[in-house]
Amino acid sequence: MAIKKKTLLKVIILGDSGVGKTSLMQQFVNGKFSHQYKATIGADFLTKELTIDDKTVTMQIWDTAGQERFQSLGVAFYRGADCCVLVYDVTNQKSFDNISSWKDEFLIQANVKDPENFPFVIIGNKVDVDESKKIVTQKKAQQYAVNLGNLPIFQTSAKEAINIDQAFDVIARNALQQEENEEFNGDFDDAININLESENQGCAC
Amino acid sequence: MNPTMSEETTQQTKDTTTTSNPNQSTTNSPQNDPQIRPRLPSRPSITSTPLSPLTLGTARSLRMAAPTTKTSFENAGKQPTRYSGFLDNNSMYSSMGLNGQSNHDNSDMFTIRTTPTLTIYPAGEDGNYNDAESTFTDRLEQMISRTNSDHNQKQAEDLFDDLHNPVIKDAKVFLILSDAGKLIYAKSSTDDEDQEDEDRYIGYVGLIQTVINSFQLDGSNFKSLIAGSTRLVVMNEAPIILVAVSKLNESEQDLTNQLDLLHSFLLSTLSKPQIIRSFQNKHGFDLRKHLGRADLSGLDALSNSLINFDIGVLVGALQSIRLRKTIRSKLNQVLLNNKNKDILYGLLVAPGGKLISIMRPKRHTLHTTDLQVLFSLVFNQFKDKKNNFDEDEELWMPVCLSKFNANGFLYSFVKFVGNFALVLIAANKNSFFEMRETAQNILKDMITKDLLAPLQEAIRRPITTLEIQVPLVYHFVFKSKKNLQYIVPNLPNEGNVKNLQKYYVKLQSSIDRTSKISITYLKWDSPIKSSSFPPSNSMTPSSSRPPTRSQSTISLSATLNNMNNSDIQDPNSISGLAWSTPNYELLVISSSSGGVKKEDLVTSARAIVNWCRKYEERLFVHNGATF
Numbered sequence: 001m002a003i004k005k006k007t008l009l010k011v012i013i014l015g016d017s018g019v020g021k022t023s024l025m026q027q028f029v030n031g032k033f034s035h036q037y038k039a040t041i042g043a044d045f046l047t048k049e050l051t052i053d054d055k056t057v058t059m060q061i062w063d064t065a066g067q068e069r070f071q072s073l074g075v076a077f078y079r080g081a082d083c084c085v086l087v088y089d090v091t092n093q094k095s096f097d098n099i100s101s102w103k104d105e106f107l108i109q110a111n112v113k114d115p116e117n118f119p120f121v122i123i124g125n126k127v128d129v130d131e132s133k134k135i136v137t138q139k140k141a142q143q144y145a146v147n148l149g150n151l152p153i154f155q156t157s158a159k160e161a162i163n164i165d166q167a168f169d170v171i172a173r174n175a176l177q178q179e180e181n182e183e184f185n186g187d188f189d190d191a192i193n194i195n196l197e198s199e200n201q202g203c204a205c
Numbered sequence: 206m207n208p209t210m211s212e213e214t215t216q217q218t219k220d221t222t223t224t225s226n227p228n229q230s231t232t233n234s235p236q237n238d239p240q241i242r243p244r245l246p247s248r249p250s251i252t253s254t255p256l257s258p259l260t261l262g263t264a265r266s267l268r269m270a271a272p273t274t275k276t277s278f279e280n281a282g283k284q285p286t287r288y289s290g291f292l293d294n295n296s297m298y299s300s301m302g303l304n305g306q307s308n309h310d311n312s313d314m315f316t317i318r319t320t321p322t323l324t325i326y327p328a329g330e331d332g333n334y335n336d337a338e339s340t341f342t343d344r345l346e347q348m349i350s351r352t353n354s355d356h357n358q359k360q361a362e363d364l365f366d367d368l369h370n371p372v373i374k375d376a377k378v379f380l381i382l383s384d385a386g387k388l389i390y391a392k393s394s395t396d397d398e399d400q401e402d403e404d405r406y407i408g409y410v411g412l413i414q415t416v417i418n419s420f421q422l423d424g425s426n427f428k429s430l431i432a433g434s435t436r437l438v439v440m441n442e443a444p445i446i447l448v449a450v451s452k453l454n455e456s457e458q459d460l461t462n463q464l465d466l467l468h469s470f471l472l473s474t475l476s477k478p479q480i481i482r483s484f485q486n487k488h489g490f491d492l493r494k495h496l497g498r499a500d501l502s503g504l505d506a507l508s509n510s511l512i513n514f515d516i517g518v519l520v521g522a523l524q525s526i527r528l529r530k531t532i533r534s535k536l537n538q539v540l541l542n543n544k545n546k547d548i549l550y551g552l553l554v555a556p557g558g559k560l561i562s563i564m565r566p567k568r569h570t571l572h573t574t575d576l577q578v579l580f581s582l583v584f585n586q587f588k589d590k591k592n593n594f595d596e597d598e599e600l601w602m603p604v605c606l607s608k609f610n611a612n613g614f615l616y617s618f619v620k621f622v623g624n625f626a627l628v629l630i631a632a633n634k635n636s637f638f639e640m641r642e643t644a645q646n647i648l649k650d651m652i653t654k655d656l657l658a659p660l661q662e663a664i665r666r667p668i669t670t671l672e673i674q675v676p677l678v679y680h681f682v683f684k685s686k687k688n689l690q691y692i693v694p695n696l697p698n699e700g701n702v703k704n705l706q707k708y709y710v711k712l713q714s715s716i717d718r719t720s721k722i723s724i725t726y727l728k729w730d731s732p733i734k735s736s737s738f739p740p741s742n743s744m745t746p747s748s749s750r751p752p753t754r755s756q757s758t759i760s761l762s763a764t765l766n767n768m769n770n771s772d773i774q775d776p777n778s779i780s781g782l783a784w785s786t787p788n789y790e791l792l793v794i795s796s797s798s799g800g801v802k803k804e805d806l807v808t809s810a811r812a813i814v815n816w817c818r819k820y821e822e823r824l825f826v827h828n829g830a831t832f
Contacts (some may be wrong), residue, residue: 079386082489
């Protein structure tokens with residue numbers, strides 16, 4: 001029926017302040033990394049076109065601010081997302097511990113119909129740092145992801161562009177799957193019930 | 206008998222007849238009439254209160270000002286009493302920046318609280334966010350009014366470089382998005398073959414959705430903003446959001462009317478319940494899945510006509526075809542004689558959506574917007590590639606006429622005869638064969654009664670300023686408020702009405718809607734580019750023009766020469782007159798060197814009014830054929 005259009009995927013990136021959400025997005029979309037830290041205020045939006053198998057999709061990435069004071073953007077942001085990316089910093093234990101609360105926050109705000117099956121992807125960022133600085137081990141993280149519902153997890157570096165494309169490929173595939181299910185299948189059979197005859201009694205002219 | 210129907214139709218009658226001008230009237234709101242339950246507004250009614258010339262550049266300073274600007278918020282429930290004055294003036298128009306102030310105690314106006322902020326990557330390297338409160342407006346300003354700052358961008362080896370967010374440089378853009386921020390439709394005035402509008406604007410919709418939602422979180426509605434010469438107007442019909450961006454000096458009301466028409470068009474193919482249901486299970490639903498090729502080309506055609514200036518939408522009326530009274534009554538008789546029990550409405554329509562005749566139930570009329578949508582569907586969606594209409598083709602299509610009833614479909618039988626269309630509307634979706642038979646009988650009768658030829662002739666023969674003998678007048682729009690129809694003379698030399706948009710938009714918005722009679726005289730001193738007005742020697746009568754009295758030709762040719770010369774040596778100045786009374790609205794444009802004095806233009810305007818009133822029954826479809 002409808003003509004083929006590029007599928008639009010809405011992807012939300014969540015995580016504590018400073019874990020590298022914006023950098024991940026910039027690395028993925030523009031292949032660039034900035035050493036400067038600039039706090040995201042509110043949110044930022046970038047789009048990237050991808051081909052998944054033979055399907056062209058436009059990924060609309062909503063990068064949110066990790067800072068608490070911007071959290072009230074919530075509902076507006078999360079509504080209608082096709083995939084949610086949860087980011088932590090491998091050098092920051094607290095950001096890792098907060099992953100599950102970000103997940104819960106999203107599920108509450110986005111009012112997801114089927115929370116069990118909503119696609120999340122976890123990203124542990126900044127793996128380029130010295131081993132000595134890594135606090136969250138890969139093993140620990142993987143176990144955690146399994147416990148959260150067998151979520152896919154990636155160890156990335158936005159700085160060195162490690163694992164970024166792989167992570168976003170999975171993000172896009174999961175988002176596409178989410179976008180394509182729950183298709184609307186109502187009918188278009190809403191005729192208006194009108195009975196003119198009874199309404200215009202005695203108006204034959 | 207269906208009680209719902211009775212309520213709906215009573216309201217319809219009100220919309221189109223009692224309310225002389227649904228565009229501006231605010232008196233007939235459903236709330237005032239206990240008989241009528243609240244329903245979709247006939248047309249969003251924003252009064253003509255002049256908008257405050259708020260620009261984004263000044264928004265920051267306005268934030269500090271005492272709340273005396275013309276700004277109001279729609280959340281009557283949450284309004285502190287001190288703002289009640291704003292609500293009274295009904296200028297439902299939310300400005301940037303002041304939002305935070307109205308909802309928080311303004312102890313610290315420089316600190317943005319939480320919501321109206323968006324990421325900015327400033328061009329500077331220091332990344333200083335102390336001025337965070339400015340980022341929201343800055344970003345929007347960049348989005349809308351930044352045009353040629355390419356050189357600045359090059360200097361900054363900054364992330365900002367890479368945002369690649371296109372800048373809205375189009376003179377006009379329509380965007381339709383879902384309230385999850387997914388783009389449904391985009392159309393701009395720029396014809397860019399390399400990049401589709403959708404691709405260019407996909408990056409914006411998230412931002413726009415966030416802005417709208419930020420205001421909603423604060424309990425207010427974001428309606429419109431002005432940045433320099435750009436106006437952005439939002440119509441929130443959740444789960445659908447419509448946005449218009451215009452640099453053409455159109456008023457908020459103009460753009461709101463246009464968005465309303467686009468929304469009505471969307472509803473015409475989907476209906477309200479279908480749209481609601483689509484998003485019910487899934488906020489992120491992609492509504493484009495419900496839009497077929499025909500729907501999109503219909504949206505394109507309608508958006509293009511709005512971008513290229515549609516007088517009917519500006520004045521909120523249908524154009525009518527001039528017909529002799531005897532022909533009119535014969536047509537009505539033919540329609541009525543062949544009426545079958547399933548017919549709700551019968552319409553004869555000329556290309557361009559010009560109304561020839563209408564058959565309708567005595568107490569029910571159709572809303573102008575519904576008819577504009579229907580005519581757009583009929584003429585844009587069903588013509589072949591050569592712009593011809595196939596006479597053998599018969600169409601049967603479900604249409605949701607949203608002002609009539611947004612919750613369901615009516616069924617339209619459409620058949621083209623020569624250069625006009627016969628449209629029969631029924632509520633029964635199984636009545637195709639009855640409708641076809643009726644249509645055939647109507648056409649047969651029209652032929653028998655010799656009505657086809659005069660009709661074709663009437664469609665071909667335009668009204669000219671020559672026959673009204675108003676040589677000073679270049680072009681005019683006369684709208685009969687009672688009939689919600691308008692006439693325009695033909696433009697000399699195939700002139701493009703688009704060139705008159707600037708003047709008509711200004712004239713129309715100059716009308717003082719608060720007073721019964723309003724006359725405004727405007728003069729544009731800045732010479733217009735020669736290309737924007739066609740050469741005036743084209744005013745030479747065309748052959749199809751009806752005979753005019755010779756006495757007018759002398760003064761006419763004098764004026765023509767005058768206009769000719771000035772066209773070359775010294776560009777004409779344009780004067781215009783807007784004249785509104787409870788019965789009619791007249792917009793007149795005149796072009797001559799030095800301009801036309803107000804008194805002279807009033808004299809011409811009076812002549813037009815007298816002429817239109819004299820031939821009123823010829824010019825407009827009155828009641829039509831009622832049953």
